[in-house]
Amino acid sequence: MQENQGTVNRRVLLSRRPVGIPQASDFVVDSAPVPKAGPGQVVVRNEWLSVEPAMRGWVNAAQNYSDPVPIGAVMRAFAAGRIVESHCDQWPVGVPVTGMFGWQEYALLDPKAIKRRIEEDDLPLSTSLGVLGLNGVTAHYGIFHVLKPLAGQTVVVSTAAGSVGSCAGQIAKILGCRTVGITGGEAKVRLCTDHFGFDVALDYKSKDFEQHLAQACPDGVDAYFDCTSGPVTDAVMQHLAIGARVAVCGTVSIPNWDPPPLGPRMERTLLVKRARIEGFVILDHADKDASARADLANWIRQGKLKYLEDISEGIESAPDSIAGLYRGENMGKRLIRLV
Amino acid sequence: MQENQGTVNRRVLLSRRPVGIPQASDFVVDSAPVPKAGPGQVVVRNEWLSVEPAMRGWVNAAQNYSDPVPIGAVMRAFAAGRIVESHCDQWPVGVPVTGMFGWQEYALLDPKAIKRRIEEDDLPLSTSLGVLGLNGVTAHYGIFHVLKPLAGQTVVVSTAAGSVGSCAGQIAKILGCRTVGITGGEAKVRLCTDHFGFDVALDYKSKDFEQHLAQACPDGVDAYFDCTSGPVTDAVMQHLAIGARVAVCGTVSIPNWDPPPLGPRMERTLLVKRARIEGFVILDHADKDASARADLANWIRQGKLKYLEDISEGIESAPDSIAGLYRGENMGKRLIRLV
Numbered sequence: 001m002q003e004n005q006g007t008v009n010r011r012v013l014l015s016r017r018p019v020g021i022p023q024a025s026d027f028v029v030d031s032a033p034v035p036k037a038g039p040g041q042v043v044v045r046n047e048w049l050s051v052e053p054a055m056r057g058w059v060n061a062a063q064n065y066s067d068p069v070p071i072g073a074v075m076r077a078f079a080a081g082r083i084v085e086s087h088c089d090q091w092p093v094g095v096p097v098t099g100m101f102g103w104q105e106y107a108l109l110d111p112k113a114i115k116r117r118i119e120e121d122d123l124p125l126s127t128s129l130g131v132l133g134l135n136g137v138t139a140h141y142g143i144f145h146v147l148k149p150l151a152g153q154t155v156v157v158s159t160a161a162g163s164v165g166s167c168a169g170q171i172a173k174i175l176g177c178r179t180v181g182i183t184g185g186e187a188k189v190r191l192c193t194d195h196f197g198f199d200v201a202l203d204y205k206s207k208d209f210e211q212h213l214a215q216a217c218p219d220g221v222d223a224y225f226d227c228t229s230g231p232v233t234d235a236v237m238q239h240l241a242i243g244a245r246v247a248v249c250g251t252v253s254i255p256n257w258d259p260p261p262l263g264p265r266m267e268r269t270l271l272v273k274r275a276r277i278e279g280f281v282i283l284d285h286a287d288k289d290a291s292a293r294a295d296l297a298n299w300i301r302q303g304k305l306k307y308l309e310d311i312s313e314g315i316e317s318a319p320d321s322i323a324g325l326y327r328g329e330n331m332g333k334r335l336i337r338l339v
Numbered sequence: 340m341q342e343n344q345g346t347v348n349r350r351v352l353l354s355r356r357p358v359g360i361p362q363a364s365d366f367v368v369d370s371a372p373v374p375k376a377g378p379g380q381v382v383v384r385n386e387w388l389s390v391e392p393a394m395r396g397w398v399n400a401a402q403n404y405s406d407p408v409p410i411g412a413v414m415r416a417f418a419a420g421r422i423v424e425s426h427c428d429q430w431p432v433g434v435p436v437t438g439m440f441g442w443q444e445y446a447l448l449d450p451k452a453i454k455r456r457i458e459e460d461d462l463p464l465s466t467s468l469g470v471l472g473l474n475g476v477t478a479h480y481g482i483f484h485v486l487k488p489l490a491g492q493t494v495v496v497s498t499a500a501g502s503v504g505s506c507a508g509q510i511a512k513i514l515g516c517r518t519v520g521i522t523g524g525e526a527k528v529r530l531c532t533d534h535f536g537f538d539v540a541l542d543y544k545s546k547d548f549e550q551h552l553a554q555a556c557p558d559g560v561d562a563y564f565d566c567t568s569g570p571v572t573d574a575v576m577q578h579l580a581i582g583a584r585v586a587v588c589g590t591v592s593i594p595n596w597d598p599p600p601l602g603p604r605m606e607r608t609l610l611v612k613r614a615r616i617e618g619f620v621i622l623d624h625a626d627k628d629a630s631a632r633a634d635l636a637n638w639i640r641q642g643k644l645k646y647l648e649d650i651s652e653g654i655e656s657a658p659d660s661i662a663g664l665y666r667g668e669n670m671g672k673r674l675i676r677l678v
Contacts, residue, residue: 226606229604229606229607230604233606248606248609248610249610250610251606251607251610254604254606254607257604257607259603260603260604260605260607260608261603261604262601262602262603262604263601263602263603263604264598264599264600264601264602265568265569265593265596265599265600265601265602266599266605266616267565267568267572267587267590267593267616267618268568268590268593268596268599269599269618270587270616270617270618271587271588271589271590271618271619271620272618272620273618274618274619274620274623275617275618276615276616276617276618277605277606277609277615277616277617278609278614278615278616278617279606279608279609279610279611279612279613279614279615280610280613281610281611281613284613
């Protein structure tokens, strides 16, 4: 079975191994024939492509939590779309699906490669890549299973205007915590307070950032949801409360970890504050995704959880999009619209 | 009620605020009259004084987990002795006790200041300050409640020949783990393997230390009991296994934390390895001391747990004893014998 479709599949290939942040020049856009489904296979037409900071790690040679994308291969990426050709009864044409379908217009797949059928028909398809995708699920896991803050505690979130950070802050607020968001620039500070409901938002680019942070956390930081590492984290570590927990979700402020850059040693703070810092990779916890997504979708329907999408048009915008994230130019979850 | 005793109480007073490691010149030994017990009070004659790395933190001005010892006061220290004068029926003369009685020959106490009556009458009184004191209880807590290693996992211990590290390694071995001890110098390496039963012991002073560490941990480090921080820890962090846990028990390799020295940032390793690093202060967990001590005493009686004491004679040896610890000159738990 097959729907009407084009004849060309435009794809973004990794053309060389980036050092540090992948730039537009590390990719090429090519055109291939639209693939045909073989026995048991499906073809998905991608409607939305995802862009996220973790993609840096997926292409770098340095040790990471997945093997690097091979040179010449389609760039690994989450995408959402609909099945347009199917030789598999369980996955008929028209079904909305999401998974790691890559930066391309059409993906030929064994249905095992489909992460899930998108069930939230009342919400936009694009939410499956952001607030109902790994971003939201990451925020949910980090708050509920790593940080476990109690009502009334102070929760600090870095990259607070981003798709993970904004969700983490709102979940902490739903739990009754006091939330302090850290972001870059006045526009994002306002976004954090006015749109995402942080109690306080701070601009790490301000020369008085450290002083503002101290004022915002008079009783110390009970939990820190960190996507940045670097100087922002160094500042937060100085204000940990006794028994504080830090969740390392990402390290976007550090362009290159090979070798690791130097920073203030943490061991004494961890000891004196009886504190814990812990990294987590959401892909390890897929068993918790469905219940997290149910929480998130309900909070969206109840108006308790807001999200923001930063949409670029067309596959040509993909190669520069990771570098753009690291330039901090996006407001909200970065997505590429194909259809 | 009063036993025969001397008339002079020699005491070690903190004479100035040390920066970094406290030296002999930061203390003075004075003589005061032996105190007399008032109503409800007791006088303890100290038989053993304890010396430990944490004492550096007790006298430094930098933020720590207890208020600093005031200038002119008796140096804070654990001690073990017997009650020699008592105006309190529950604490009669002759009872062996331990607590923070200070670096002095006699301590005038409200009985509430007694940490415990020493019940292990079949074991030497000095064990109450080492393997059955905070050292052993710290090792027990770090292994059972922070690291929680499974049988067959690789457990690395720094300061492995020391009183905490040697105990931590032996407990891990009792749990069926593979144990790798890190210590300084050939004599301590032999002590770790031949006396304390580590599967492998490494000399961090060896020029091939990093290579030996890699060879000793071919499947990575599942748990790291750390008392050092610094370059030894940096080396171990490079070999963490997925899901590794690190317990920060002390930071003896860093002489001064004000400000914190620089080291390789850990965030990326923690993220990629889904690892955790956590500080703990044993004084927070006094509710677990008695059961830990029961385990430790039984293991000693069964010949499964060995300990070593490094004994100096007389209170005059106290002022230089902390600096001596940091010079690495002791073999085993450092104690000062007074009686």
